[in-house]
Amino acid sequence: MLREVGSIYRKEMRAYFTSPIPYIFMALFAGIMAWRFFFDDDTAFFVFDKADMARGFFYRLERWLIVLVPAVSMGQWSTEVDRGTIETLLTLPIRTSSLVLGKFLAAWTLVGICLLATATIPISVSSIGDMDWGPVLGGYAGAFLFCGALLAVGVWISARSRHQIVSFVLTLVVGMVFVAMYELAEKAGSTFGPILEQLSLVSHYQAIGRGVLDLRDLAYFGSMIALFLYLNAQSVENRRYR
Amino acid sequence: MIEVQDLVKHYGPVKALKGVSFEIQPGEVVGLLGPNGAGKSTAMRIVTGFLAQTAGSATVDGVEVVDDPIRCQRKIGYLPEGNPLYLDMRLREALRFVASARGLRGQERGQAIGAAVEDAGLKGKEHQLIGSLSRGYKQRVGLAMALLHRPPVLILDEPSSGLDPNQQIEMRRFLRELSESRTIVFSSHILPEVEAVCDRILVIHEGDLVADGTIEEVCKQVQAPGAELPTLEEAFAHLTDYAPLDSLQGAEVDEVAPLEMGGHDDVA
Numbered sequence: 001m002l003r004e005v006g007s008i009y010r011k012e013m014r015a016y017f018t019s020p021i022p023y024i025f026m027a028l029f030a031g032i033m034a035w036r037f038f039f040d041d042d043t044a045f046f047v048f049d050k051a052d053m054a055r056g057f058f059y060r061l062e063r064w065l066i067v068l069v070p071a072v073s074m075g076q077w078s079t080e081v082d083r084g085t086i087e088t089l090l091t092l093p094i095r096t097s098s099l100v101l102g103k104f105l106a107a108w109t110l111v112g113i114c115l116l117a118t119a120t121i122p123i124s125v126s127s128i129g130d131m132d133w134g135p136v137l138g139g140y141a142g143a144f145l146f147c148g149a150l151l152a153v154g155v156w157i158s159a160r161s162r163h164q165i166v167s168f169v170l171t172l173v174v175g176m177v178f179v180a181m182y183e184l185a186e187k188a189g190s191t192f193g194p195i196l197e198q199l200s201l202v203s204h205y206q207a208i209g210r211g212v213l214d215l216r217d218l219a220y221f222g223s224m225i226a227l228f229l230y231l232n233a234q235s236v237e238n239r240r241y242r
Numbered sequence: 243m244i245e246v247q248d249l250v251k252h253y254g255p256v257k258a259l260k261g262v263s264f265e266i267q268p269g270e271v272v273g274l275l276g277p278n279g280a281g282k283s284t285a286m287r288i289v290t291g292f293l294a295q296t297a298g299s300a301t302v303d304g305v306e307v308v309d310d311p312i313r314c315q316r317k318i319g320y321l322p323e324g325n326p327l328y329l330d331m332r333l334r335e336a337l338r339f340v341a342s343a344r345g346l347r348g349q350e351r352g353q354a355i356g357a358a359v360e361d362a363g364l365k366g367k368e369h370q371l372i373g374s375l376s377r378g379y380k381q382r383v384g385l386a387m388a389l390l391h392r393p394p395v396l397i398l399d400e401p402s403s404g405l406d407p408n409q410q411i412e413m414r415r416f417l418r419e420l421s422e423s424r425t426i427v428f429s430s431h432i433l434p435e436v437e438a439v440c441d442r443i444l445v446i447h448e449g450d451l452v453a454d455g456t457i458e459e460v461c462k463q464v465q466a467p468g469a470e471l472p473t474l475e476e477a478f479a480h481l482t483d484y485a486p487l488d489s490l491q492g493a494e495v496d497e498v499a500p501l502e503m504g505g506h507d508d509v510a
Contacts, residue, residue: 003342003345004343006342007339007342007343008343010339010342011328011331011339011343014331014335014339015328015330015331018331018332018335018371019330083326083328083329084323084324084326085327085328086326087287087292087322087326088322088326088327088328088340090291090292091290091291091292091315091318091320091322092315092343092344093311093313093315093316093344093345094312094343095312240291240292240293240294241293241294242293
């Protein structure tokens with residue numbers, strides 16, 4: 001199993017990095033994040049004049065992550081189907097579950113690398129003041145888990161749609177729903193508010209970002225990823241019976 | 243080596259295979275013939291485990307493919323129709339991927355890649371992007387990927403499609419070389435290739451097996467009493483309902499009145 005996952009993972013990573021796409025993603029994402037952190041009115045780093053990331057950088061970061069994740073997930077299966085290489089993959093002696101896991105882990109790594117590319121921001125902030133690294137690391141960990149869960153959904157969507165743009169839009173919409181649930185929860189009153197909050201990916205991400213490592217949040221991400229990887233394997237397996 | 247029994251495959255309302263049976267012995271070289279959309283690719287895709295059949299059975303070395311696809315796939319080298327490749331990978335990377343996916347490690351993997359590159363005539367191309375190779379070379383890449391683990395069974399879906407005449411001759415020589423130690427099933431529209439390489443042919447038409455035997459046997463099967471033995475081309479046209487035999491034999495091409503143009507979409 002591990003060998004199979006490893007071979008798919010390495011193939012995906014090699015394919016990413018022989019193309020310019022990951023570099024463009026990284027540069028674009030890190031660039032936009034830096035611009036936003038230092039100059040956006042919302043975050044207003046220079047207004048608060050504090051070596052603090054939690055308010056600025058991680059504030060509503062999810063609104064950007066829900067664009068980054070579909071951009072990575074959209075081609076995961078649809079390019080294999082488009083090019084016909086899905087036939088190569090599915091006739092290799094590899095379990096479908098290994099295929100799905102290998103692809104997912106590679107995509108998650110790519111998203112992780114894009115997040116890491118923004119590390120220049122905390123590093124430069126810490127150089128001008130005394131920064132508390134705890135919330136920064138928590139914020140990154142939360143963002144990474146949030147991306148993993150949305151990515152699992154996105155990769156599954158990509159296995160069900162032949163068109164990359166359709167996968168992109170659908171995954172973006174799922175992300176927007178989660179964000180909307182979170183932002184509406186504040187205004188939804190005492191009955192529906194907590195329910196919406198519990199259901200939304202974003203609140204679990206925010207909890208980890210605050211540095212509160214609750215097993216329930218981890219379980220939420222874990223089960224979401226597991227569920228969609230399972231559905232993904234089912235969709236791929238169902239191709240044989242079309 | 244390969245046994246197919248009453249194989250049926252439906253794609254929704256389309257019946258791609260309607261109950262095909264054949265057997266392929268170890269070491270045989272079998273040509274799969276039929277018009278486009280006849281069901282050749284579908285049959286190959288079921289034997290290689292890419293598709294599951296609607297009914298019937300397909301076994302490789304006694305193992306039912308749907309029950310244990312992985313065990314069957316270990317024995318098969320497969321070149322899918324249209325030769326799909328990872329165009330944005332370098333040749334060596336692509337071969338490394340296939341080798342490691344097939345469980346080859348370390349020195350063994352290096353040797354297997356070296357041998358496949360050598361056999362497929364790809365020496366010196368290892369560091370090129372597959373997308374930058376010419377069509378003939380891409381075809382060799384597909385073959386190298388199929389040959390990498392030295393499989394006892396090779397299944398090649400139109401290995402010569404899109405090759406120029408010289409490359410076709412080369413492919414013929416290559417198939418003959420490979421056949422010395424392997425079971426080969428391949429589909430082709432190039433009848434001289436089939437005549438040069440195959441021990442036996444199977445003709446599939448509209449999802450049915452309409453002929454199974456040596457080329458001579460198949461030609462005899464359609465021979466009218468008293469008439470001379472038809473060529474493979476004539477037998478093919480007759481078996482696939484393109485034109486009746488008597489209108490074909492001795493006639494110039496433009497005199498042949500086809501029964502109907504085979505208007506079957508390629509569903510696979």
